[in-house]
Amino acid sequence: MIPALAAFFPGKLAAIAESLVLEDDPRPHVPGAAFLDGDRLRQVLDAFAANYAEPDEQAVATQWSKWHFSQLLPPVLIANIAADWLLPTAIDRIGIVLSPDRRTLAIRLPGEGARLPVSGVQRFSPLVEDHLAPLIAAVSRASGLPAKTLWSNAGNVAETVVSECAAFLGEAHPGVTDARALLAARLWPDGRRNELFEPIRYREGRRRRRICCLRYRIASLPLCKSCPLDSIPSRSRRSGKE
Structure with a gap:
């Protein structure tokens, strides 16, 4: 850690932070900036698609993104919300x-x-603007998956983390209040969506x-637990249509 x-992250919580390492970690890595290159990113997604017998390009991208967000967001958001700690997650600086x-x-x-230099919803701006936004745009371009679906994947993980922080810290905790405000706001303070x-x-x-999230397009996967659909659409999972 x-x-x-x-x-x-004391005790049992330590496992949450194991997905964050420093530059002395000996394992091979890919520079984060490489994930903004369409050809390199498609190679990654194509290799990941081998996990599925009948991969759908967009569904593969959604599954890859959900895995990435589940490794990134829990420790980064918990540190931010619970301890007012800003981690350097800009996509062009990480591996x-x-x-x-x-x-x-x-x-x-x-x-x-x-320590975080700001409070309010702006405390989450570096994570959103410097990591999520450029990576989501790149994955969307490489796979054709709508960016709104990728943002929803990130938001789903974020909302889970915020709810767990609220259960532990209380709704009145400043970090929890700021996180709830972010998820409830249509616009950033400067007017951006x-x-x-x-x-x-x-x-x-x-x-x-x-x-x-469209994961139902992979035949081996059921609907996710929070799916807005009540059942798998009758149209072909592989048609790319809704």
Whole structure:
């Protein structure tokens, strides 16, 4: 674990932070900037597609992105929300440690981070603007998967983390309040559209995504637990149509 994070992830929580490492990690890695190159990214997605007997290009991209976000967002958001700690996650400064099938195993950071310089929803701006936005745009271009679906994948993970932080810290905790405000805001303070707006809705006590992730297009995969669909569409999973 990164030494500066040890106090934020004690005991059993330490496993959450294992996906963040520093530049002395000996494992091979790919520079984050390489994931903005369409050809390199398609190679990664093509290799990841080998996990499925009948891969659909967009569904493969959605599954790859969900794995990446699940490695990145929990430790980064917990450090931000619970400890006011900003980690250096800009895509062009990090490295990504990949498994043999090219899924994200760890994020290689250029430093341990520092105390947050701002509060409010702006505390999440570096993560959103310098990592999520450029990576999502690149994955969308490489796969044809709509960017809104990728943002929804990130938002789904983020909302889960925020809810867990709220259960542990309380809704009145400043970090939790700021995170809830981010997910509830249609716009950033400067008027830009907030792509993380309301990724999850609760209907009749059930947690549902606002936008389907399209994983049902892979025949071996069922609907996800928070799918907004009640059943798999009758049209061909492989048709690319809704």
